[in-house]
Amino acid sequence: MTSRPQVTEAKRIVVKVGSSSLTTAAGGIDPGRVRALVDVLAKLRVDGAEVVLVSSGAIAAGLSPLGLKKRPKALPAQQAAASVGQGLLVHRYTEELARHGVIAGQILLTVDDVTRRSHYRNAYQTFAKLLEYGVLPIVNENDTVATSEIRFGDNDRLAALVAHLVHADLLVLLSDVDGLYDADPASPGSTLISEVTSVDALGDVRIGRTGAAGLGTGGMQTKVDAARIATGAGIPVVLTSADNASAALSGEPVGTLFHTTGRRRPTRLLWLAHATEPKGTLVLDAGAVRAVVERRASLLAAGITAVEGTFHAGEPVDIAAPDGTPIARGLVNFDAEELPQLLGRTSSDLKRELGAGYEREVVHRDDLVLL
Numbered sequence: 001m002t003s004r005p006q007v008t009e010a011k012r013i014v015v016k017v018g019s020s021s022l023t024t025a026a027g028g029i030d031p032g033r034v035r036a037l038v039d040v041l042a043k044l045r046v047d048g049a050e051v052v053l054v055s056s057g058a059i060a061a062g063l064s065p066l067g068l069k070k071r072p073k074a075l076p077a078q079q080a081a082a083s084v085g086q087g088l089l090v091h092r093y094t095e096e097l098a099r100h101g102v103i104a105g106q107i108l109l110t111v112d113d114v115t116r117r118s119h120y121r122n123a124y125q126t127f128a129k130l131l132e133y134g135v136l137p138i139v140n141e142n143d144t145v146a147t148s149e150i151r152f153g154d155n156d157r158l159a160a161l162v163a164h165l166v167h168a169d170l171l172v173l174l175s176d177v178d179g180l181y182d183a184d185p186a187s188p189g190s191t192l193i194s195e196v197t198s199v200d201a202l203g204d205v206r207i208g209r210t211g212a213a214g215l216g217t218g219g220m221q222t223k224v225d226a227a228r229i230a231t232g233a234g235i236p237v238v239l240t241s242a243d244n245a246s247a248a249l250s251g252e253p254v255g256t257l258f259h260t261t262g263r264r265r266p267t268r269l270l271w272l273a274h275a276t277e278p279k280g281t282l283v284l285d286a287g288a289v290r291a292v293v294e295r296r297a298s299l300l301a302a303g304i305t306a307v308e309g310t311f312h313a314g315e316p317v318d319i320a321a322p323d324g325t326p327i328a329r330g331l332v333n334f335d336a337e338e339l340p341q342l343l344g345r346t347s348s349d350l351k352r353e354l355g356a357g358y359e360r361e362v363v364h365r366d367d368l369v370l371l
């Protein structure tokens, strides 16, 4: 039975698979599970779809070779495990894909790679060329060099951003659970939610942060966050278990389908909203909140009441309502230390007293995204 046109009509598909679906509980790659996944992806590819795989599992795959019993908490140990595991993982994929005559490529991304304009265009061009060559790109975060400050930490949101970057028609999230439940699936009486029309309407659903197996990172929360990012940008999402991958990708109504809620947005703004670490906060008065939210105006110094944090011109900052709640994120045009003398003053005063250049917007509306 096929009933999901969002799936059957998709030409470019991003599939994300979690650590818990690829590795054994003891740590180490489970070759049978990798083979089963590759069989499904290769069939899609051979049938003419363009497929990008976002695969977790580097850290988990590195545990048993290093004699580690469980996922270490300390970042350097995780990075060492990822360094060992990533090679093993991609080797496994490469061998399995070759059985189907499909070539694997590896793309390791850091947040920095994809928030800087020149870098993300470069990343897009690499994806486009790989897909043109018929390669199946395999993406992971570049765990070995990402510091905690610039680290995504979860591949669910990374997959949503990659889906947007490559202009995918569909995002499929594969986990160890067969879909989104209305409460932790381990608790009695919880039921599967098969369709979500809007993530914002999930009010009562209890979403756990960690998975039962202890190998994954973000639990269900990061998958729902990923679904919000993708569907808000016009990409439908199917969430199900790796065991259901074949059925899900054939369009069968398994798992949870998240319907689109918005349309494609400029890639840079999506990254700005979801992939940057704010370096500070600009607190607005009520009039400036209205201007930014309702009129989509640029943010001027006159409407800012406080500046928090240390940042330089060009860096991302949160823009907050008078009570401190973040309402937008933007790239600021001034260093933090320049701003206090400008606050509350009109552009014409600033130009007259401080000179040309100081009348410019603190955040230009083209560099501002509502949260």
Ligand SMILES: Nc1ncnc2c1ncn2[C@@H]1O[C@H](COP(=O)(O)OP(=O)(O)O)[C@@H](O)[C@H]1O
Pocket (backbone or CB within 6 Å): 017, 018, 019, 020, 021, 174, 175, 176, 177, 179, 180, 181, 182, 183, 184, 185, 186, 205, 206, 207, 208, 209, 210, 211, 212, 213, 214, 215, 216, 217, 218, 219, 220
């Ligand atoms: N409402 C919910 N619906 C489904 N799963 C949930 C829910 N709340 C918590 N979970 C847990 O989230 C886990 C999946 O997250 P995680 O282990 O991080 O997976 P992955 O390694 O695939 O990224 C499931 O195994 C389940 O135990």
Ligand SMILES: N[C@@H](CCC(=O)OP(=O)(O)O)C(=O)O
Pocket (backbone or CB within 6 Å): 017, 018, 019, 020, 055, 056, 057, 058, 059, 060, 082, 140, 141, 143, 153, 154, 155, 156, 215, 216, 217, 218, 219
């Ligand atoms: N980049 C890390 C995975 C991070 C992650 O999101 O893991 P998971 O929750 O299993 O999808 C790794 O390869 O181990």
